Amino acid sequence: MAIILKSRALANEMIALRSLKSRMTLLQHDNKRYMNMEKGLEGELRFDQLTEGMKNDVYLINDLCLEFNHSVFQIDALLISEKKILIFEIKNYEGDYVLDKETFRILPSKQEILNPLHQLNRSVTLLRSLLNKFNTQLSVEGYLTFVNPQFTLYQAEVNAPIIFPSQLNRFLEKIDQIPSTLNKQHRQIAEYLLEKHLPNSPYARMPSYQFQHLQKGVLCSLCYSFMVKKARKVFCEKCGFDESLESSIMRSAKELTLLFPDQKITTSIIHQWCGIIDSHKAIRRVLLHNFKPVSGKKQRHYIINP
Ligand SMILES: [Zn+2]
Structure with a gap:
């Protein structure tokens, strides 16, 4: 085989x-x-x-x-x-x-x-x-x-x-x-x-981008359209994919870390990044539950491996 x-x-x-x-x-x-x-x-x-x-x-x-x-x-x-x-x-x-x-x-x-x-x-x-x-x-x-x-x-x-x-x-x-x-x-x-094997291809050339210029929201993991929030889930109106709030927050946090490796992941940055999730409390709970918290001077942040 x-x-x-x-x-x-x-x-x-x-x-x-x-x-x-x-x-x-x-x-x-x-x-x-x-x-x-x-x-x-x-x-x-x-x-x-x-x-x-x-x-x-x-x-x-x-x-x-x-x-x-x-x-x-x-x-x-x-x-x-x-x-x-x-x-x-x-x-x-x-x-x-x-x-x-x-x-x-x-x-x-x-x-x-x-x-x-x-x-x-x-x-x-x-x-x-x-x-x-x-x-x-x-x-x-x-x-x-x-x-x-x-x-x-x-x-x-x-x-x-x-x-x-x-x-x-x-x-x-x-x-x-x-x-x-x-x-x-x-x-x-x-x-x-x-x-x-060299895990990161030296050929990688990325376009330049900045946090404030990117459109915020949760992207569908199947078709990369922006998703909408419905009750306790997020939903893709384009392909029908739906997902729990928790899973979509985790995915979005990983995506943010991949795009901005130096960005500290805090509740408020994930709140901004996801756009559609109103509750800071829900975001904090998901981050605490899934990632390693680090206490900072002003704010707690989380260690995420994308
Ligand atoms: Zn979709």
Whole structure:
């Protein structure tokens, strides 16, 4: 059975951007980057659904950020089987593209984009170097993996390490059929990679924002619309999601801490941040009950791990 050693965690950057998108108007390039991240994540989750169903003994490690010799590289998905380590660069591209010799272009505009095969080759080389110390017989192979059925790439070479949407199921089924037994070394390699993982991607670039300029309120955890308060609950009029007051206050406090790590969390700041919860008393009770209180000179504040 596939053993998932690391599932795909939502990057803090993504969580923060989802929140900011509802609370302010993002600049065009921030919005574009956010939309690309959402699209990329959707593709990665589509891929995960397939690998998680594998019956063979393999290790799955999703979303690794590693470093070798001061070169940082990211791996969308890594699979360790008995004989091979496979890494997948997952792309959720849609539409027509052409691989013009070494150049990737979007059609029909012919606009050039970074060649993901170069990115993949770099990751394969760096990963091999990182694993050198294990003296392992395991080969490392990389595949550029397209998951969107609406994607076409013209002029790709037959032997290019590319998996197209129409091949993805068959590719994984094939791996699933090669007998695989994992031993101590496989485990050691997997643990080494997990240990080397850099949890915060150095690529994170956030738009600038300030507390007073953000729209206050409680955001729905499913669709990120602002929720309304109804009796002892909060309710999303857009998607129908409802939630207890307590859970919505906790979520909002965590969200605030993620966006403003230096902000002291007090009852009054959460009151402002949530907007729709009138009772200071209710907020104080929830904070006291769920987070560690610290007594300050003027006001008590709470330690929150987002
Ligand atoms: Zn909603």
